[in-house]
Amino acid sequence: MQGHLLTGATFCLLVSFGYTMFALGAGRFRPGAVNLVAMLGGFLLLTIDLKLRGHAQGSCPINSLFDVLVFMSWSTLLIYLIVGPAYRLSLLGAFTSPLVFLMLLAAQSGIAGAPAAGRFAREPWVALHAALTLIAYGAFALAAVAGMMYWVQDRQLKRRTAGALLYSLPPITDLGVANARLLWLGFSLLTAGFAAGFLSGTHTNSVKFLASAAVWAGYGGILALRRIRRLPPRRTAVASIVIFVLALGVLPTIQFLSALK
Amino acid sequence: MNIVCAGISHRNAAVDVREKFAVCTHELEETLARIRGIDCLAGAVIISTCNRVEYYTASVCPLRVMDGLREFLQERTGVEDAPLYTHDSPSSVRHLFRVVSGLDSMVLGETEILGQIKQAYAAASECGATTRHLNKLFQHAFRVAKQVRSETQITRGSTSVGAVAVDLAGKIFGELSGRQVMILGAGDTSERTARSLVSRGVKSVVVANRTFERAAKLAEEIGGLAVPFDRWQDALDRVDILICSTSAPSPIVTREKLAPLLAERDGRPLFVIDLAVPRDVEPSINDLENVYLYDIDSLEQIVRQSLEVRRAEVIRCEQMIEHHVGDYVSWMRTHMAHYT
Numbered sequence: 243m244q245g246h247l248l249t250g251a252t253f254c255l256l257v258s259f260g261y262t263m264f265a266l267g268a269g270r271f272r273p274g275a276v277n278l279v280a281m282l283g284g285f286l287l288l289t290i291d292l293k294l295r296g297h298a299q300g301s302c303p304i305n306s307l308f309d310v311l312v313f314m315s316w317s318t319l320l321i322y323l324i325v326g327p328a329y330r331l332s333l334l335g336a337f338t339s340p341l342v343f344l345m346l347l348a349a350q351s352g353i354a355g356a357p358a359a360g361r362f363a364r365e366p367w368v369a370l371h372a373a374l375t376l377i378a379y380g381a382f383a384l385a386a387v388a389g390m391m392y393w394v395q396d397r398q399l400k401r402r403t404a405g406a407l408l409y410s411l412p413p414i415t416d417l418g419v420a421n422a423r424l425l426w427l428g429f430s431l432l433t434a435g436f437a438a439g440f441l442s443g444t445h446t447n448s449v450k451f452l453a454s455a456a457v458w459a460g461y462g463g464i465l466a467l468r469r470i471r472r473l474p475p476r477r478t479a480v481a482s483i484v485i486f487v488l489a490l491g492v493l494p495t496i497q498f499l500s501a502l503k
Numbered sequence: 504m505n506i507v508c509a510g511i512s513h514r515n516a517a518v519d520v521r522e523k524f525a526v527c528t529h530e531l532e533e534t535l536a537r538i539r540g541i542d543c544l545a546g547a548v549i550i551s552t553c554n555r556v557e558y559y560t561a562s563v564c565p566l567r568v569m570d571g572l573r574e575f576l577q578e579r580t581g582v583e584d585a586p587l588y589t590h591d592s593p594s595s596v597r598h599l600f601r602v603v604s605g606l607d608s609m610v611l612g613e614t615e616i617l618g619q620i621k622q623a624y625a626a627a628s629e630c631g632a633t634t635r636h637l638n639k640l641f642q643h644a645f646r647v648a649k650q651v652r653s654e655t656q657i658t659r660g661s662t663s664v665g666a667v668a669v670d671l672a673g674k675i676f677g678e679l680s681g682r683q684v685m686i687l688g689a690g691d692t693s694e695r696t697a698r699s700l701v702s703r704g705v706k707s708v709v710v711a712n713r714t715f716e717r718a719a720k721l722a723e724e725i726g727g728l729a730v731p732f733d734r735w736q737d738a739l740d741r742v743d744i745l746i747c748s749t750s751a752p753s754p755i756v757t758r759e760k761l762a763p764l765l766a767e768r769d770g771r772p773l774f775v776i777d778l779a780v781p782r783d784v785e786p787s788i789n790d791l792e793n794v795y796l797y798d799i800d801s802l803e804q805i806v807r808q809s810l811e812v813r814r815a816e817v818i819r820c821e822q823m824i825e826h827h828v829g830d831y832v833s834w835m836r837t838h839m840a841h842y843t
Binding site for chain 1: 659660670671673675676677769770772789792793795797801804805808
């Protein structure tokens with residue numbers, strides 16, 4: 243049943259991704275109802291999957307790298323569905339669907355291992371720490387997507403080329419604002435997640451702690467530099483992409499060390 | 504039943520001929536009443552714009568109506584041997600669908616024609632001059648225009664330097680309300696561009712010109728503020744869009760002057776439009792963070808790109824139109840019995 247739910251969600255995201263590619267190929271880069279419905283469908287299927295998985299595991303379903311990737315996919319869609327309409331950034335969805343599709347594909351391809359089996363008793367603070375941290379990753383994923391859109395738009399404006407994307411992407415000022423707000427949202431959630439981790443009083447592996455602290459410091463550094471106007475929007479956008487890729491890279495290590503514990 | 508179209512357009516008649524054929528609003532009712540007196544003519548819609556004057560009529564005897572229209576127009580305008588074109592179905596249907604989609608316009612893909620045709624149809628309808636076939640034809644034409652506009656790129660981009668500048672400003676700032684423009688050198692093109700931006704909601708305009716009186720006059724006209732030419736840099740921290748068109752022999756806005764001023768701008772983008780030849784702005788300022796420089800060549804290149812994209816879309820538009828012509832003609836055949 244759960245396998246079908248995940249396959250269904252992946253298919254929904256594939257439809258959204260495929261539609262984007264088709265629209266690009268046809269020179270019509272306007273996200274429509276197809277993107278939104280497909281992403282909404284994917285989100286609902288993932289929500290049901292996580293609920294069933296959580297029920298089976300007796301805790302928040304983030305007990306293996308597989309679970310983590312599925313949960314991050316869900317949180318990225320959740321943040322998009324909240325933030326996209328609010329910032330009138332419907333096109334964000336066209337860029338978000340490939341990212342979520344790839345995360346779900348990675349989860350299902352076997353490279354992330356199998357779903358956690360059995361029941362996991364967890365302290366509430368630890369569960370809150372893990373959930374908040376992964377939702378923060380969802381916000382950072384969206385920030386990276388907005389950053390990518392900013393970078394593309396900036397490049398087109400600088401090169402003075404009137405490609406299809408120039409007319410379809412949102413104004414660069416709006417993208418810069420969305421990128422910064424998503425970084426703040428992610429950073430706030432990550433900080434709250436870390437606070438929950440500290441409150442749990444659980445001893446953590448020093449490598450995991452350092453890797454997590456580096457991610458937190460990286461995003462904190464971007465926001466601090468932006469705050470004191472030392473980091474222009476374009477560099478903020480690029481930094482949000484680079485740090486997200488690095489953070490995604492250290493995620494398996496953190497998960498592995500968490501599992502060891 | 505047949506749809507007959509007769510008219511002239513920018514393609515086959517100069518403005519001195521077109522103006523004689525023009526039908527003003529106050530003449531419309533009378534003109535419609537007169538042409539409805541043509542033998543076999545069931546109903547009519549007159550489209551009269553600066554680029555075309557066309558009569559669309561419904562009739563069971565197209566040849567007689569064509570002759571009648573020719574006689575009527577010759578009598579009305581006094582123009583003998585006018586370059587009048589005439590079409591009957593399905594060519595007339597195809598022609599209307601092409602016109603309403605902007606494929607026959609002077610600027611390919613322009614959208615103003617749709618509004619003009621809607622007005623012309625509404626006016627004819629108010630005068631009671633339309634018939635079932637004409638109603639169906641025009642409603643279908645509006646659907647065709649909508650589909651062509653939404654499913655192809657025939658309206659993509661802008662086709663004038665001023666419109667491109669306004670589009671780009673929108674792509675940088677989004678809403679233009681609350682933005683400030685500075686005109687450096689009060690030339691005609693910069694004035695037109697500034698007016699376009701003001702019409703899109705720009706908050707205020709600062710004008711700097713070597714002749715202060717000229718700057719003051721222009722500022723008064725567009726509701727702006729004039730500043731002495733040598734003080735333009737002092738006002739730049741609040742400016743979002745800088746339009747340059749002085750006749751200076753060498754660049755006025757240099758990287759050396761601009762770079763320190765950017766620090767005061769809190770990371771806000773600066774859109775620089777250089778309309779001057781020789782150029783007023785050093786090209787290297789485009790490399791600065793948050794600065795987007797467009798000179799006259801780059802703006803014109805975007806205009807050309809837009810037109811190329813539009814031209815490349817014509818075949819797709821024609822295919823869509825052909826499909827709709829077929830639909831309309833088959834509808835007309837199935838509803839012929841009511842009128843014969």
